[in-house]
Amino acid sequence: MVRGKTQMRLIENATSRQVTFSKRRNGLMKKAFELSVLCDAEVGLIIFSPRGKLYEFANSSMQATLERYRKHAKTKEALDPPSVNDIQLEHLNHEEAATLMKKIEQLEVSKRKMLGEDLGSCSIDELQQVELQLEKSVCKIRARKVEVFEEQIKQLKHKEKLLEAENAKLLEKWESEAEGGVKEVERGENLTNYAESSSPSSEVETELFIGPPETRPRTFLSLN
Template sequence: MGRGKIEIKRIENSSNRQVTYSKRKNGILKKAKEITVLCDAQVSLIIFAASGKMHDYISPSTTLIDILERYHKTSGKRLWDAKHENLNGEIERLKKENDSMQIELRHLKGEDINSLNYKELMALEDALETGLDKILEEENRELNFLWQQRLAVEGAREVENGFDQSVRDYNSHMPFAFRVQPMQPNLQERI
């Protein structure tokens, strides 16, 4: 007993849609593997889920680049235009720049400096001295700021202590003390 045909349209229920996606994705990946083995075909399959997750399959006997080049030659459609070529060149340039910076960083750490010539060592020394000067200037600024804060706190304490002392001096010279009584009779002290 076979199943009836289903109408091919978007599944509205999200959980049903996810289950169908998973089953059909696994089915198409299985078919791609089977056709590769059974027919000695070169297959490349790329699937992007609605979430953006990618699933792919490429026949073990080839690479994605080989498949794309064959597609380009056979179909005549350009997958890469000049903009992509420029981006590829920019990526290569950035990789070289990154490699150069990694080497420079190793040199600044004192690693792999045996291969440097005299001029490169002098430039490295200048760079280290400049960096050290900047660090010392920053440390000096921070210490100066902390010192200024401490002086301000100590100055405030001195003023406060001076005020307390002047109040004590004033109270010691008073011939009598004032006693404040509460206004409500039930709170007054009984003598």
Template sequence: MTRRKIETKKIENTTARQVTFSKRRRGLFKKALELSTLCDAQLALVVFSATGKLFDFSSPSMQQVIGRRQNLHSKNLNKMDQPSLEAQIDNSTKTMSSNETLERTHGMRQMIGEVLQQLNVEELQKLEELLEVGLTSVLKTKEEGFLGEIGALKRKEAQLIEDNQRLKRQMEKQFKIKIHAIEQGLSSESITNICSSSYPPQQQDNDDTCLKLG
């Protein structure tokens, strides 16, 4: 007869369940013995039956295996309590940043004349030299800024003078044209046309101004 596959579920019949437990327990302990002998493994098995009866197997001894398990568990707990390398580096970086921030803040307070009581004469002299160097740099930068603004104003002034002279020449030219036209007895409409045609194309918007001034 072929062996049929037994469904893995609780055996309801009490007698059959006890028989199966006894057979499976002996097979489990046999496999444990083979594993220990063939592979030189240390192991411990503890089994309680449905009636509460204890069965155990160990190699070399139950006490040694349990003691080794407890020692390993304690070591794992110690490793979990210790921060990881990344956490240690992160904490170290944060500490360095905090210390650097405090040092810079303390240095800035000294620059503005605070917390100077803790400095000796030599340290005060070094601070004074540092402030003089910084002040010189600030004054130089400020002077360069002023020179740049003055240069921009001079360029603007030169452009305005040039524009003013150009407009002045145009006005003188228009005045001469108008005087010449009046001397020749031309009408006002002809004078206006002559005045308008004397402007460059980009400056024809100023014709009315020329006429009013004339």
């Protein structure tokens, strides 16, 4: 039986899609790194998430890799004149590359501003926007920190209940064993008292008669 190829399609669930994106992105980054190390290849990888977040990898300089690509494309075009479709496609590729580079530069500038760097050229409005963005980030961080604290408190309370239950069981077991020990001691004392009360007295006098009945002297023998 020949099985057909599974058709790939967009993952509808947003959470599953994000998880898959993260896993595949990390795998792609790892493969790019391995290719650059194992084969001594110059590798440049650019990824934009569905929300526009940039992820990139370059074993040298990304800018140098892009320039090398442009030179290679121009050389290839000179040796092999492209068709009309190839020209249009190459034009689109150059436009996309320029757009990506512009986005990368904007993201780098925004990143430096968020880190408090290169603020000398910022206007009041730009500084206020950076401040507002940082305040939002801090609020989110604090909210997450509160959630983590609450989760830890719940876990500690649950652990406390388990320890209290275990302590109660151990106390009940100890009291039961202690009560059994007291009963054994009382039983031993009762047996001792009974033995002492039932044994013959050490002060009982026994008469031993020696000689004829009429002249026999009376002798007392004490049994100790």
